[in-house]
Amino acid sequence: MNKKMLIGLCYGNGYGFQSGAWRMPGVDPKSYGDFDVVVKHAQAAERGKFHFVFLPDAFGRLADVENEPPAETLDVMLTLGAIARETSHIGLLATASTTFNEPYNVARQFKALDVMSHGRAGWNAVTSSSNDAAANYGVNIPSSEDRYGRAHEAVQLVQALWGSWGCDAWVHDQASGVFAKQGQIRPINLQGKYVGSRGPLYIPPSEQGQPIIVHAGGSHNAHELAGRFASVVIGAVFTIEDARAQREAFRAAAKCYGRDPDEIKFFAGIMTTITKDRRTALDRRIQLTENHFSQRIAYLQQMLGIPLYENPLDEPLTKEQLANARPSPYDPRSANALKIAKEGWSLRDIIAHGVIDYHPVIVGPGVEAADHMQEWFEAGACDGFWILPDVFHDGIDAFVDEVVPILQERGLFHKDYEGKTLRENLGVPDQYGIDPRLKK
Amino acid sequence: MNKKMLIGLCYGNGYGFQSGAWRMPGVDPKSYGDFDVVVKHAQAAERGKFHFVFLPDAFGRLADVENEPPAETLDVMLTLGAIARETSHIGLLATASTTFNEPYNVARQFKALDVMSHGRAGWNAVTSSSNDAAANYGVNIPSSEDRYGRAHEAVQLVQALWGSWGCDAWVHDQASGVFAKQGQIRPINLQGKYVGSRGPLYIPPSEQGQPIIVHAGGSHNAHELAGRFASVVIGAVFTIEDARAQREAFRAAAKCYGRDPDEIKFFAGIMTTITKDRRTALDRRIQLTENHFSQRIAYLQQMLGIPLYENPLDEPLTKEQLANARPSPYDPRSANALKIAKEGWSLRDIIAHGVIDYHPVIVGPGVEAADHMQEWFEAGACDGFWILPDVFHDGIDAFVDEVVPILQERGLFHKDYEGKTLRENLGVPDQYGIDPRLKK
Numbered sequence: 007m008n009k010k011m012l013i014g015l016c017y018g019n020g021y022g023f024q025s026g027a028w029r030m031p032g033v034d035p036k037s038y039g040d041f042d043v044v045v046k047h048a049q050a051a052e053r054g055k056f057h058f059v060f061l062p063d064a065f066g067r068l069a070d071v072e073n074e075p076p077a078e079t080l081d082v083m084l085t086l087g088a089i090a091r092e093t094s095h096i097g098l099l100a101t102a103s104t105t106f107n108e109p110y111n112v113a114r115q116f117k118a119l120d121v122m123s124h125g126r127a128g129w130n131a132v133t134s135s136s137n138d139a140a141a142n143y144g145v146n147i148p149s150s151e152d153r154y155g156r157a158h159e160a161v162q163l164v165q166a167l168w169g170s171w172g173c174d175a176w177v178h179d180q181a182s183g184v185f186a187k188q189g190q191i192r193p194i195n196l197q198g199k200y201v202g203s204r205g206p207l208y209i210p211p212s213e214q215g216q217p218i219i220v221h222a223g224g225s226h227n228a229h230e231l232a233g234r235f236a237s238v239v240i241g242a243v244f245t246i247e248d249a250r251a252q253r254e255a256f257r258a259a260a261k262c263y264g265r266d267p268d269e270i271k272f273f274a275g276i277m278t279t280i281t282k283d284r285r286t287a288l289d290r291r292i293q294l295t296e297n298h299f300s301q302r303i304a305y306l307q308q309m310l311g312i313p314l315y316e317n318p319l320d321e322p323l324t325k326e327q328l329a330n331a332r333p334s335p336y337d338p339r340s341a342n343a344l345k346i347a348k349e350g351w352s353l354r355d356i357i358a359h360g361v362i363d364y365h366p367v368i369v370g371p372g373v374e375a376a377d378h379m380q381e382w383f384e385a386g387a388c389d390g391f392w393i394l395p396d397v398f399h400d401g402i403d404a405f406v407d408e409v410v411p412i413l414q415e416r417g418l419f420h421k422d423y424e425g426k427t428l429r430e431n432l433g434v435p436d437q438y439g440i441d442p443r444l445k446k
Numbered sequence: 447m448n449k450k451m452l453i454g455l456c457y458g459n460g461y462g463f464q465s466g467a468w469r470m471p472g473v474d475p476k477s478y479g480d481f482d483v484v485v486k487h488a489q490a491a492e493r494g495k496f497h498f499v500f501l502p503d504a505f506g507r508l509a510d511v512e513n514e515p516p517a518e519t520l521d522v523m524l525t526l527g528a529i530a531r532e533t534s535h536i537g538l539l540a541t542a543s544t545t546f547n548e549p550y551n552v553a554r555q556f557k558a559l560d561v562m563s564h565g566r567a568g569w570n571a572v573t574s575s576s577n578d579a580a581a582n583y584g585v586n587i588p589s590s591e592d593r594y595g596r597a598h599e600a601v602q603l604v605q606a607l608w609g610s611w612g613c614d615a616w617v618h619d620q621a622s623g624v625f626a627k628q629g630q631i632r633p634i635n636l637q638g639k640y641v642g643s644r645g646p647l648y649i650p651p652s653e654q655g656q657p658i659i660v661h662a663g664g665s666h667n668a669h670e671l672a673g674r675f676a677s678v679v680i681g682a683v684f685t686i687e688d689a690r691a692q693r694e695a696f697r698a699a700a701k702c703y704g705r706d707p708d709e710i711k712f713f714a715g716i717m718t719t720i721t722k723d724r725r726t727a728l729d730r731r732i733q734l735t736e737n738h739f740s741q742r743i744a745y746l747q748q749m750l751g752i753p754l755y756e757n758p759l760d761e762p763l764t765k766e767q768l769a770n771a772r773p774s775p776y777d778p779r780s781a782n783a784l785k786i787a788k789e790g791w792s793l794r795d796i797i798a799h800g801v802i803d804y805h806p807v808i809v810g811p812g813v814e815a816a817d818h819m820q821e822w823f824e825a826g827a828c829d830g831f832w833i834l835p836d837v838f839h840d841g842i843d844a845f846v847d848e849v850v851p852i853l854q855e856r857g858l859f860h861k862d863y864e865g866k867t868l869r870e871n872l873g874v875p876d877q878y879g880i881d882p883r884l885k886k
Contacts, residue, residue: 028618028625035618039561039650041531066554066648072628076648081558084527088562091481091528106548110582114506118521121479122528142550144642178468178475183737185468188512202584208506208516210479297623 010420011383011413012271012390012432014058014099015051015402017085018078020044022397023277024294025074033399039080041088047398048089051096054406055420057431058097058128060220060240060392061085065139073297083115090123097428098123099220099238101130104157106143109201112160113167116217117209125213125427128238129164130220131231133157152200154227159198161219161235162440166194168216169439170206186210214427215438224252232270233259234444237434239272240392244338244366249274249387264443269434271389274382275365276375279396280404284370291358291369294396303353305362309333309340310347319354323347342366365394372408379409380418450860451823451853452711452830452872454498454539455491455842457525458518460484462837463717464734465514473839479520481528487838488529491536494846495860497871498537498568500660500680500832501525505579513737523555530563537868538563539660539678541570544597546583549641552600553607556657557649565653565867568678569604570660571671573597592640594667599638601659601675602880606634608656609879610646626650654867655878664692672710673699674884677874679712680832684778684806689714689827704883709874711829714822715805716815719836720844724810731798731809734836743793745802749773749780750787759794763787782806805834812848819849820858 020037021027028035037043048059061082068076079085082100090098098119102112112129120127133153134140140147148156172190179185194205221232222240232239239256243249249272257267279294281287295302307314310331317323323331328348333340343361351359360367368375382388395401413419423431460477461467468475477483488499501522508516519525522540530538538559542552552569560567573593574580580587588596612630619625634645661672662680672679679696683689689712697707719734721727735742747754750771757763763771768788773780783801791799800807808815822828835841853859863871 029620029623033620035620038618039558041562065550068631068646068648071626071631073623073625075625078648080561080649081555083523084555084558084562087524087527088531091531107551108546108548108583110505111547111551115521115524118479118524121520122481122524141644143548144637144644178478180469180473180475183469183513185513185515186511191508191511197584204581204584206508208508208518209520 011379011418012057012273013054013419014060014097014273014390014392015048015056016275016392016394017044017047017059017061017398019075020047020079020398021075022399022401023394024291024396025297026294027397027399028075030294030397030399033397038075041085044079044085045088045092047402048093048096050402050406052093054402054410055422056096056393057390058099058428059086059089060099060130061101062130062222063101063103063132065134065136065142067136067138083119086119086127087122090119090126095126095423095426095431097126097128097431099128099130101132101222103134103139104131104160105134105148105153106139109160109163110167110203113164113207114209116164117168117207117212120212120214120217121209125215125429127212127217128220128428129217130222130240131157131161131235132222150227154231156200157231158234159200161231162444163194163196163198163201163203165216165219165235165440166196167203167205167207170194171210173211173215173438176210211438214429215436218428218432218434218437229255229259232256233261233265234263236270237429237432239270241272241274241388242365243274243387244342246382246385246387248338249382250385253386253388265441271432271434273390273392274388275392275394276378277360277363277365277367277394277396278375278401278405278409279360279367279369280372280375280401280408282371287369288355288358291360291396292354295358299357302357302362306343306357309337309343309362314353317353320352322350322352323356372404372412375405375409376412376416379413380416383418451819451858452497452713453494453859454500454537454713454830454832455488455496456715456832456834457484457487457499457501457838459515460487460519460838461515462839462841463834464731464836465737466734467837467839468515470734470837470839473837478515481525484519484525485528485532487842488533488536490842490846492533494842494850495862496536496833497830498539498868499526499529500539500570501541502570502662503541503543503572505574505576505582507578523559526559526567527562530559530566535863535866535871536566537568537871538566539568539570541572541662543574543579544571544600545574545588545593546579549600549603550607550643553604553647554649556604557608557647557652560652560654560657561649565655565869567652567657568660568868569657570662570680571597571601571675572662590667594671596640597671598674599640601671602884603634603636603638603641603643605656605659605675605880606636607643607645607647610634611650613651613655613878616650651878654869655876658868658872658874658877669695669699672696673701673705674703676710677869677872679710681712681714681828682805683714683827684782686822686825686827688778689822690825693826693828705881711872711874713830713832714828715832715834716818717800717803717805717807717834717836718815718841718845718849719800719807719809720812720815720841720848722811727809728795728798731800731836732794735798739797742797742802746783746797749777749783749802754793757793760792762790762792763796812844812852815845815849816852816856819853820856823858
C-alpha cells in the first residue's frame, strides 16, 4: 500500500483544546495574543511534517470567559501571516465566512497570504450558521438556502478574481519596461443574485497558482459545495462507518461536478492526550476538564440511558447499571462510551477517556494514536486526520515525537515534504481561476 | 521651541512612489509581494525613528499595469503584521474602507494587530469615493451623505467593540482559575441606520488600550469625521497657506466635539528624491518618470496657460513665454511651477522638479528637505509629515541618513522613541472604548 495519510494541526487560542489548558504547568497564561508562542507551535508541527495548520473561526464566542479563554486565535489571517514568515513548508488554512465577508476582501487577503507564503494558503469557506455570529453584524442568520446560495456565488467569484491575471501575465522585465501583459489581465464581470465584482484583482499568481478551497460541514449542502470546489474537507465523525459514509458522499458529489474523487481529501478529527501510559493520560485529562465534570456526567446519563448522579466518582458502574445501559441512538458517541464503561473504569475515568468530546479522543501512549489512525485510514474512513491537541505547549511535541515516528515506520506517513507548495504536498491538482469543469 | 515634528513613512508596492521605481538599479523587479523587502524597508524607517508606516489602499487600481506595478502592498494587514513581528517601536497604520467592510471585521483585525504589536496600530478609516472601488463589490458608489453617515456609525461601533472588555477584565489568574471578569465584558448592542453589532469583541485590551483613528481627506465631511474621532490626519496640501487652513479646520472640528485640538495631528505629505546635489536628483527623477513625460508637459501647459508642445526639452522657456505665463487659479501647484520655470531650468528639468506631483516634492540634498519641513512646521502648517520616497530601495535610507540628522540637530525631531506604544510616541491621549465626550 503506497498511499500515505495526511495530517493537519487544528490551532486556536494558543493554549489548547481542553478548557483547562491555560492553567497547566509551563503554560504562560498570557499566551492569548502572544505571537512568539503561536509561531513556536507552528514550527513544532512543521518539525513533524504536518501538512497544514488549520484555524477555525467561531467569531469569538465567549462561552464561559470567567473560566475559559476564547476558542480561537486573535485573527486568523494575522496568525497565518506570522506563521508564513517563520516556517517554510507547512500549509496555512484559515476559515472565513462566505456570509459575513465581501468576496473581494476574501480574494485579496487569501491571495496575498498565498503569495507571501510562496503557495501555501487555503480558504476554509464556511457559511456560518449561528445566530451568535450574525449578531456581531447586527443581523439575523440568513436561511440555509440563502447562505449556501451566496456561498456558491462567493467561491466562484473569489476563484475568478484569483485567476484574473493570466498565469504568465507578470513579466516584470526591467530591461524592456514591461511590468505585466495588459492583455492577460482581465476583468471578471460576475454579477450573481447575492454578490458581484468587476475585478480584476491586482495580485499576480503564487507558486501554487491560487489557494485551495477547504470546507467544513456534513450536510447535503456541504457535500454539494465541497464536491464542487473543495480540495480538503474538515470532517466531524465519530465512527469508521460514519466517516466512510461522509467521505463517500463528498467523493460522489465531486464526481457529479466532473472531478476526480481523489481530488477531494476527507479529514477526520482526533483529540489527543499523548503520554507514556493510559493512567498518566487519564490523570492529565481529569486535571484539564474538572470544570466540566458534572455537566459531562449529565450527558453520559443520557448516552447510556441510566441514572448516574448518585454514583461514586471513583468506582466503576455497577453490574446492574451496565446490564441496563443502552447506547442512545441519537448520539453516535454512545457505543464507545458503553464500551469504555464495560472495561471497568471508574466514572471519573470514563469521562476522562473523552467519551463526550467533539471527536474521537486518544488518551494514552503514542502507539494508541497510531493504531487508531492506521485502522481508520486502511478502512477507507478518511484520507487524513486533523489533530486537536489537549494543550499546545507540550501536546504538539508529544504527537510529533511519539506518534509521527510510528506512522513513518509503518509506511503510513511521509518522512518529508514532497514539495514546496500546499498543492504539491497534499497531492491536489494545480488550479488557476475557476475550474472550467465547474462552470455551470 | 520645545514641540517636535512627527514623521511617518507612506508605504506601497515595495518599489516606491515614482512609476519607474521598479526598474531602478539595485531594485529587485519581483519585490511586489516579497515580504523580506517590506520588512527591510520598515526597519530602515524605524532606524530613522519614524513614528509610523502608513499604508493607503486604492483597491488595487491598475492604472497602467503594462508599465507600472499596482500602487499598494499585497494586503495592508498582512504587511503590517509582518512588520509588527520584525520591528519594535514604529507605528502601524492601515487603511480600511468604512463603506466596503463590516465594522466587526475591521474591529477584530485591527485590535488583533494592536495586541500583536504591543500597542502600535492605527486604523485609517476612509469612506472610499471611487466607482472603481465600488465595482470590486458589484455595486455603485453610495452618495457622500450615505458614505459619511455609515462612516460615523462604523467608527463608533468599532470603538465600542474595542472597549467591550473593561481595561482590567483580563486577569488570567492560573491559581484561582479566573480567566477574565465576566462582569466587565459587556455586549455593545449598537444598531444604527447603516450598521449594527451586539458584541462583545473577544479580544482583550492592548498596551495602548485600542488603535488610534486616522483619516485622510479634506472635505467638510472629512473635517467632521476626523474632528470627532481621529488622532492623525493624512493631509494633501501644496502650500503653507493651504495646509494652515486645513489644519485649523480639523482643529476647529475637534473643538466642536469637546476635544483638545492638540489631540489631532495634521500631517502634510512630501515626495522625496534625496541625493548629494540638485543635478543628481533631477537626473534621477528624469530616469524615474520618463513614461509620464509628454502627459506632464500637457498638464504644465494648462498650469501656466501657455503652449509648450513645440518647446525643446533641454531649453528653458523663452522670455516671452515666461512673461505670458499665468498660474492657473484651478491648480494650487501652478505658482510653484512658474517659480521653478523662472529660475531658468530646462523644460525637462522643470517637470523633474515634480511640479506636477501629488504633494510638494523635494529634489536635492537633505538640507533642502530639512529647510522645507522646518519652514512648514514653524509656520503652523502641520504637526508632522508623511514621506513618500521616490524609490524605497535607497530612498528611505537617504532620508534617514541625510535629513533626519539635520532635523535632530536643529531640535525639530526626536532622537529616540518616547515610549513603546503609538499613542505614547505621537503624544495622543489614552483611549478605551468610545470617548465619552463623543457620545451624541
